[in-house]
Amino acid sequence: MIDLEALPHLPGCYLFQDAEGTILYVGKARDLRRRASSYFQRQGPDPKTGAMLSAVHSMDFIVTNTEVEALLLENTLIKRHWPKYNVKLKDSSRYAGIHLTEERFPRIRISRKNPGEGAFFGPFTSARERDDVFGVVRKTFGLRTCKKLPKRACLRYSLGHCSGPCIGKISDVDYAEKVSRAKSALKGKIQDLISSLREEMSGLAARQEFERALELRDEISALERLQARQQVEQKRKLDQDVLSYLIEGPSVYLMLFKVYQGTLLGKEEFIFAHNENFLEEFLVQYYSENEPGEELIVEEALDESLADFLACVKGKKVRITVPKQGEKRELLDLARKNLEISFFGDRKRLEALQEALRLPRLPQVIECFDISHLSGFATVGSMVQFRGGRPDKSNYRRFKIRSVEGIDDLASIAEVVRRRYTRQKEEMREMPDLIIIDGGAGQLAAAWQEMKRLRLRIPVISIAKEKEEIYGPGQKMPLPLERDDKASLLIQEIRDEAHRFAVAYHRLLRKKAMTA
Numbered sequence: 001m002i003d004l005e006a007l008p009h010l011p012g013c014y015l016f017q018d019a020e021g022t023i024l025y026v027g028k029a030r031d032l033r034r035r036a037s038s039y040f041q042r043q044g045p046d047p048k049t050g051a052m053l054s055a056v057h058s059m060d061f062i063v064t065n066t067e068v069e070a071l072l073l074e075n076t077l078i079k080r081h082w083p084k085y086n087v088k089l090k091d092s093s094r095y096a097g098i099h100l101t102e103e104r105f106p107r108i109r110i111s112r113k114n115p116g117e118g119a120f121f122g123p124f125t126s127a128r129e130r131d132d133v134f135g136v137v138r139k140t141f142g143l144r145t146c147k148k149l150p151k152r153a154c155l156r157y158s159l160g161h162c163s164g165p166c167i168g169k170i171s172d173v174d175y176a177e178k179v180s181r182a183k184s185a186l187k188g189k190i191q192d193l194i195s196s197l198r199e200e201m202s203g204l205a206a207r208q209e210f211e212r213a214l215e216l217r218d219e220i221s222a223l224e225r226l227q228a229r230q231q232v233e234q235k236r237k238l239d240q241d242v243l244s245y246l247i248e249g250p251s252v253y254l255m256l257f258k259v260y261q262g263t264l265l266g267k268e269e270f271i272f273a274h275n276e277n278f279l280e281e282f283l284v285q286y287y288s289e290n291e292p293g294e295e296l297i298v299e300e301a302l303d304e305s306l307a308d309f310l311a312c313v314k315g316k317k318v319r320i321t322v323p324k325q326g327e328k329r330e331l332l333d334l335a336r337k338n339l340e341i342s343f344f345g346d347r348k349r350l351e352a353l354q355e356a357l358r359l360p361r362l363p364q365v366i367e368c369f370d371i372s373h374l375s376g377f378a379t380v381g382s383m384v385q386f387r388g389g390r391p392d393k394s395n396y397r398r399f400k401i402r403s404v405e406g407i408d409d410l411a412s413i414a415e416v417v418r419r420r421y422t423r424q425k426e427e428m429r430e431m432p433d434l435i436i437i438d439g440g441a442g443q444l445a446a447a448w449q450e451m452k453r454l455r456l457r458i459p460v461i462s463i464a465k466e467k468e469e470i471y472g473p474g475q476k477m478p479l480p481l482e483r484d485d486k487a488s489l490l491i492q493e494i495r496d497e498a499h500r501f502a503v504a505y506h507r508l509l510r511k512k513a514m515t516a
Helices: 032-039 047-055 067-081 127-141 172-186 190-206 210-236 278-289 304-314 327-357 409-426 441-453 486-515
Strands: 012-017 023-029 058-063 097-100 108-111 119-121 240-248 251-260 263-273 295-297 319-321 365-374 377-387 397-400 434-438 460-464 469-471
Touching: 012 032, 012 067, 023 032, 023 047, 023 067, 032 058, 058 263, 058 327, 067 263, 097 127, 097 172, 108 127, 119 172, 127 172, 127 210, 172 190, 190 210, 240 327, 251 278, 251 327, 263 278, 263 327, 263 377, 278 304, 295 327, 327 486, 365 409, 365 486, 377 409, 377 486, 397 409, 397 486, 409 441, 434 441, 434 486, 441 460, 460 486
Parallel strands: 240 295, 295 319, 365 434, 434 460
Antiparallel strands: 012 023, 012 058, 097 108, 097 119, 240 251, 251 263, 365 377, 377 397, 460 469
C-alpha cells in the first residue's frame, strides 16, 4: 500500500518492499515524491521495472539534508541489503588496498586484490581514507607510480612528487630507504617514524646538511598532517545510535538512526503509549535485545543508572552525548526531521480516515482482527494494533479458537472479539478508537453483536478482500471510498498486517502438530 502523498518534496532515499518486508530496490532522489510518483505514471515500463512494481507492496524512505548525502546513503543501503532489482557490480564487495610492488624501484598503486608479491596494505573500508593515505605517502616519499620506467623525466618529477629513479636522480639505497619509511607509515607506525625522522633531521642539521634536513622536515610535516586526519577519521569510526522522539497526546513517536563508522545505515521507528518513564523503559527493553553502539546521541542527559546498564550490556562504557552543535547535532536534527515528516504523514492519513468514516475523534489506536485456518484445522485468530498510524507490535495478540468446531469464521470472529474486549473491560484497560474486521457483512455483524452485548460503543467496520469494499454495521452498500483513497489504503495496510500475523501463527501451530 503506497501513499505517494505521504512523501515529502525533499532529497533522500526510497526503499521499495514486498509483502514480507524484503527490500526489493533502493533509490535516491532530489525530490522523493516526484521520483517515486514517476514509477507509477510511466506508460509501459521496461520488463525489469514492471516485474519489480508488480512485487512492490510498500515503500519506506529516509530524508537527507542534500542530494549528495542521499547518494552516499543509497550506496550504503545497497551494500547492506543487496536488493534484488539494484545493479550488482562484480567488484562492489571488494575494498581496495595499497600495493608496493616487488621491483628494483618499487612503485605504489591502488589494488583491489593482493597479488601475492611485494607488500599489500589494507583493504581500506573507507575510500576517502585510502586515497588520503595513498596521496600523502606517494608525494612525501617520492615513490613512482608508472608501470614502466620512462627514459625521460615525467610531469610528476617536475612537480616534485617523484624522486626520479628513471633518470638516476636517486640511488637504489636511498630509494629503498624511502620505501622502508613508506611501509612504516602504511603499517600505522607514523609516530615512531616521525620520532626517527626528527632524530635524523637533528643529526643532519648538526652536520650542516641543511638541504637534506629540509627534505626530512617536509616529510615530518606531511606525516603529522596525515596522522591528524587519521585521528579525525578514527573518531568518526564510532558506531553510533541517534535517538529522537516526539510526544503527541497519549503516544510517543521515536526515531532511532543507526550510524556505522560515520555512515548512516538506516532507521528504526517506534510508537508506544506514553508514561512518565517511557524513555527508560524503551532503552532497557531495546538494548536488552540489541547491542548498543559505542556512542548514544540523545536530546537530553540520561540517568547514571541507564549509562551503567548500557555499559553492562556493551561490556564497556558507552559514551552518552547531548550535542549542542557540530556534526552530531546535525545527525540529531536529521533524525528529528525524519520523525516529524513521518509523524505528520501518518497524521494526515488518520485525519483522512476520520473524515471518510465520520469518526467522532482521530483514530489514534486502531485494532484489526483476522481468522486463519486450513479447512477448519488449527483455527486461530489474530489482532494487530496500530497506534498513530504505525504498527505497535507490543500490543499484538493471537488467539487459539476454543469454542468452534470445523469451519465457522463468523463464530470464530465473535469469540476473539468477545475475549479481547471482555478482558479489556474487566481490567479497565485502554479501548481502541476504531475496530476493523477482515471479512464481509457476516463477520462484521458477528463482531458488532458482541460489542453490543458488552455495551461498548466503539466504531466497527469491515473490509472485504476482492474489491476492497468497506462496510459499516447494518449497511447494505459499501462506503463510497475508492480503493486507492488515502483512508482505504490505510485500512488495507492494517488488514494485510492482521492477515500476515494470523497466517504466521496458523503455520506455527500446524508445524507443531506435524512434529508432535
